[in-house]
Amino acid sequence: MPAEIIEKTRAGERLTSEEALRLYKHADLNTLGQLAHEVRLRLHPEPVITYVIDRNINYTNKCISGCKFCAYYCAPEDPDGYVLSREELARKIRETKALGGTQVLLQGGLHPDLPLSFYEEMLRFMKGMDIHCHAFSPPEVVHFSNVSGLSVKEVLERLIAAGLDSIPGGGAEILVDQVRSQIAPRKATTDQWLEVMEEAHRQGLRTTATMMFGHVETLAQRIEHMERLRELQDRTGGFTAFIPWPFQPGNTAINVKPATGQEYLRTLAISRIFLDNFENIQASWVTQGPKVAQISLFFGANDFGSTMIEENVVAAAGVSHRLSEEEIRRIVQGAGFMPRQRLMDYTPVNSNVR
Secondary structure, eight states: OOHHHHHHHHTTOOOOHHHHHHHHHHSOHHHHHHHHHHHHHHHOOSOEEEEEOEEEEESBOBOSOOOTTOSSOBOTTOTTOOBOOHHHHHHHHHHHHHTTOOEEEEEOOOOSSOOHHHHHHHHHHHHTTOOEEEEOOHHHHHHHHHHHTOOHHHHHHHHHHHTOOEEOOTTOSOSOHHHHHHHOTTSOOHHHHHHHHHHHHHTTOEEEEEEEESSSOOHHHHHHHHHHHHHHHHHHOOEEEEEEEEOOOTTSSOOOOOOOHHHHHHHHHHHHHHOTTOSEEBOOHHHHHHHHHHHHTTTTOOEEEEOOSOOOHHHHTTOOOOOOHHHHHHHHHHTTOEEEEBOTTSOBOGGGOO
16 A cells, blocks of 8 residues: 555645556555545535536537547448538527526537538527537547648637637547557547647636546556646646546447446546646546446545436447436435536536525
8 A cells, every 4th residue: 555645645745647656556446535535525525516417419420530439430421421400409409408408518520521610600500599519629629720721729719709618628538649549540649639728728718628548548648648637737727627437348449348337436536636736527427327426426526427418429339328417416415415506617507506
């Protein structure tokens, strides 16, 4: 047991990447959970677990990236490919708002033929329906830059002018190019992903950060991913939350066993301990199911994520969990916490504090 690292964590001191790796490898699961929960209580002493009501909308599944971990995309020429119509987009937004939804998480494949104006018009259409647009992960922004010939800075300026409110942390996978070259060689590099986020923060957008783990990366590379995020957060403070979730290999080109619940909890706990400048850590009930997600509330998570009225990408890998707002509130209360609906920036939706 790395006793000196445990003492350092309890004293509120920042761990090095080497110390975090030692803690991950040698501390038992209960100790990791206890340490992470202590850090969580230091940051959030109130017994509240937040959640957001939203919907994941994939505007197209046509993609030139061809990531080995994705079971959802179609090649551009595939007859099963689609681009969502405005009528269908409007229907999905109306349904979301009828269920108390405050935002839409909008992402899609890297379509080779859609111009930047398509995305600007889509944002304007959505803002006309009075919904928060949490849209376009960094690889999409890099793709828009490549297609338009504009810089990332210029692309973000135009998207913000059209109605972009915040950016999701998708497409991060593992922020180590040695890993990215194996699983997504045609996707944005580590530095490009970070560049988009830093520029977004510079322009006043808040964003989230994710990590998809449990495929070809090493434990040290998971910590390296977190370290790159921590360094950027030190510079900008623009990330609202970190969301680690385990890779789901079903129907993909990567043949590995799915991460266990214990491995998920260990990784979650380490993220809460190591990412000392991230205010919020989000549970992943979409991949782990409600029981493990409930346990994760004692392993550092203070946020239960989204109701995900619609989710397609993880479901395409053969994993499909569904929770209503009522079920999320029941699970949170069953763990001894108070559920509270929030907005993207973690502002409470006061009418839902009950």
